Amino acid sequence: MKLKALMPVLSMAACSAFAQSSGLDKANMDLSKKPGTDFYEYSCGTWMKNHPLTPEYARYGQFNYLSDVNEKQIHELIEGLASHPQQQGTLAQKIGSLYKLAMDSVRRNKEGYEPIKPILAKVSAPTNKTELLLMFGQLGHRGIDVLPFSIYADADLRNAKMNLVGINQGGLSLGDRDYYLNDDEATLKIRNAYKEYVKKILEMAGNDAATAERKMKAVLDIETAIAKESYSATKQRDVEGNYHKMTYAQLLRDYPGIDWGSLFLQLGFPAFSEVTVNQPEPIHAVEKLLAEKSLEDWKAYAEFKVVNDAANALDDSFRAAFFDFYSHTMSGVMQDRTRWKRGVDAVNGVLGMAVGKLYVEKYFPESSKQRMLELVNNLKVALGQRIDQQNWMSPATKAQAHDKLNHFYVKIGYPDKWRDYSKLQIDENLSYYENLLRAGEFMMADMIQRKVNKPTDKTEWLMTPQTINAYYNPTTNEICFPAGILQPPFFNPEADDAVNYGAIGVVIGHEMTHGFDDQGSQFDKDGNLRNWWTETDKKNFEARTKVMANFFDKIEVLPGLKANGKLTLGENIADHGGLNIAYQALQNAMKKNPLKTVDGFTPEQRYFLSFAFIWASNIRDEQLRVLNKVDPHSPARWRVNGALPHIDSWYKAFNITSKDPLFVPKKNRVDIW
Structure with a gap:
């Protein structure tokens, strides 16, 4: 029961409590490592040691941690609806009934494959x-x-x-x-x-x-x-x-x-x-x-x-067979997720926007949305400055880039208009499978009714508010930051600017850069596939992106298994741009509000440590092999150790020299945005 989409949305993904006045917790670091040898382990090695993979996970990192937090909150909301009778036809009834059907293993085990x-x-x-x-x-x-x-x-x-x-x-x-x-x-x-x-x-x-x-x-x-x-x-x-x-x-x-x-x-x-x-x-x-x-x-x-x-x-034996192949054999997961988690996933999959409305009403403060709007505007200024600084671009192409930047459509937190589920009926008298068929039919009909022979709707959200992610969509030239990701360690209202610009600031810059990566750069301000580059600038851009692709092609993610620099090129460019743009924005912010050294770390150091920490993650070899075939994102370790050696300001912040293993000579570094 899947609907396929054409152009992949260019997204950010693939926590722990914060302490200290800056918002950075030194206890997550492994200070026995040297920044220039393995910045990934240096910045978050202790966190990874303290969060080993459990049998339920093929990969566990900050996105998973925050997903677990959200999952518990959403579970509480759904359980509250499922535990009380609801008026037939209401969203509350649909959410509660679908969850109860997902949880009723006794009934499904009696039904077998009858449905x-x-x-x-x-x-x-x-x-x-x-x-x-x-x-x-x-x-x-x-x-x-x-x-x-x-x-x-x-x-x-x-x-x-x-x-x-x-x-x-x-x-x-x-x-x-x-x-x-x-x-x-x-x-x-x-x-x-x-x-x-x-x-x-x-x-x-x-x-x-x-x-x-x-x-x-x-x-x-x-x-x-x-x-x-x-x-x-x-x-x-x-x-x-x-x-x-x-x-x-x-x-x-x-x-x-x-x-x-x-x-x-x-x-x-x-x-x-x-x-x-x-x-x-x-x-x-x-x-x-x-x-x-x-x-x-x-x-x-x-x-x-x-x-x-x-x-x-269907019954537990079908689920067990499915899990054993797709999760255990392919990805190395040792234990299936608990039933309530799968139930929450099912409700999110069918009624995600309805759940999202409940989620933002309870868990997303309006102050976070206002702060994000401020940060986005600051990042837009910084990206504009970065465009002007590029000596390889002509004034004509820079003007087109500025025009596209000025036309970014920004979405933060949740949609202004919620999806209408009135035509979807969930009936507990029918089997779980039959209700999922109703949902599949509803989604297919909804897609056809809204889109075939119709204008595009720029207000449509491609992620639910509770999603721990962000995206750029080239055909609407939009950047979107759902409420779910606007929590620590990505966004922390109590943290200082160095930590927030290193985390959510880089996320914002990452999504903005997708508008100018090897794919996004082919679309104009209106979302049309159109070349707005001069011939010389286009060749310069492609030569610079080739440096990135070649660098990642040489990375060995497992013995005998190399990364795919061409597959991951767009995301690697976005990381590169996000780091430079957010750093520029931090420098702009500190002109008005200077920051001091805290816990022995300068603001610039806290910036890069905060960035690296959002990628703290453990992963099974089997899952790494799967992702290396299909995932346009580089493995988390290399989103840090592969990205930072191309950022000049990182060298200055940590006094990285040619004697350090991560050192890349200036002439060999990527220099795009």
Whole structure:
């Protein structure tokens, strides 16, 4: 029950109590380390030792810590609604009822896989390929993830004021193409475990062993064939290369192997005139597979997709199988999350904005929003100054950059307009799975109604207020900072400017820089994909970003496993810019309100220590391998030890010299924003 989106939102992510008058707690540091040898361990090594990975986590850091805090607060809110009768049809009733259904394992264990039997009957019903596509559309309309690609509507990259229907590659239950194609030991282990998992849950859904084996092979054959033509995570970052706008008539002409008319009709789409096929090759691969693979093979594929999609909503044995493969085998997690946490996740997933409204009313002070507006304005001034300081940019390009900066659309805390859930009904007389189908159908219909053939809505929030994250959206040229992240260690009203600029200030600068990274720089002030650079400036920019990509390509995140500098380029540029911009803003602030040395640390030192501390984190090797394939963010350790050696002011703050291991010669440092 997933809706896929086209252009990835460029986000910040991947605590502890603060003390002392500055807001920095020295006890989190490991002073036995030297700043120039391992600044990551120096700044937060003791915190990491005191927060070892528990069996529940593949990765645990400040985002997780704060998520735990938020989760407990949200749990209290939801429990309060679920423990008392609520008026039918109200948001309180919907939240409470969905949570109770998620928590009722006794009922689900009695039901087994009974709730999905009507859907499995629909999967087995087609007698030809035409009926197969109709079935795909009917299930997709209900939010069930069965299509071998994804269909959505979002801003047209070249006409950002209007939404455009898009078709994206998809259909891979392992997520990334490399899991099907690479033959290294770690990947083979996961692929073999995946085969066993597919067989296991197909048997659990009523197939005998031989049938489950045959269907598993059909699933793997189809997914592997799609994977061979799918774009890598790095290639998907090529904005121009993932945009192919055409008329609907051209879609029918160029991709005749798919009955688009029947598919869109069943999905609930109205007639539309234009579409973008973002990755043509995997869609052509699906055409070929629809022609060559048997109807029974495709029904096996759809059957597995249904069962896999439903696994978390069925009995405990299905959840255990799902966890064992996706969390334990792939990411190294040793123990499943407690049921109440999964229940909270489910409610957040379906009714996130409704929960967010309750959350901000109780936990988000208006004073924080006003302080954030002040900080954002200060960072905008600093970024403007940084633009003016770049001697590699011409006045013409600088003018365009300033124009884009001046048109940033800023969102802080929570939306002014809340989502309307009146058309979604949650009924405790139905199974948990059936209610999630209602939610999936609601979300699909809501997306279609709001976006297909409609102008873009700049007031739409792409994260809920309780989310511990932030984002930049290139097609609306907006920066967004949900209420959830506006807490220590990211934002601390009691801390001094050095600590706040090093944490939330860098977050703000990070999101602003996304507007000028290797992807965001291709969009203008109105969110349109348009080159606003002079030819010389563009070449200078690309040469400077190449230094960043090459530097991270050489980092060994695990023995024999190198980082992917091209995949992580945008986030690394954003970290680089965020650090420079927030530092500039701190220097501006200290001209009016000078800061003193506290606990032996200068304001500049506290700034960099505060930045490093927000990335304090432990991670399992298995999860690190997964993220290295697909995550556009560098590992937390290298967001510190990889970013700071390119910041000139860091060298001065800690007296880093050429004798220090982290030292990078001036001529080899990244110098962009």
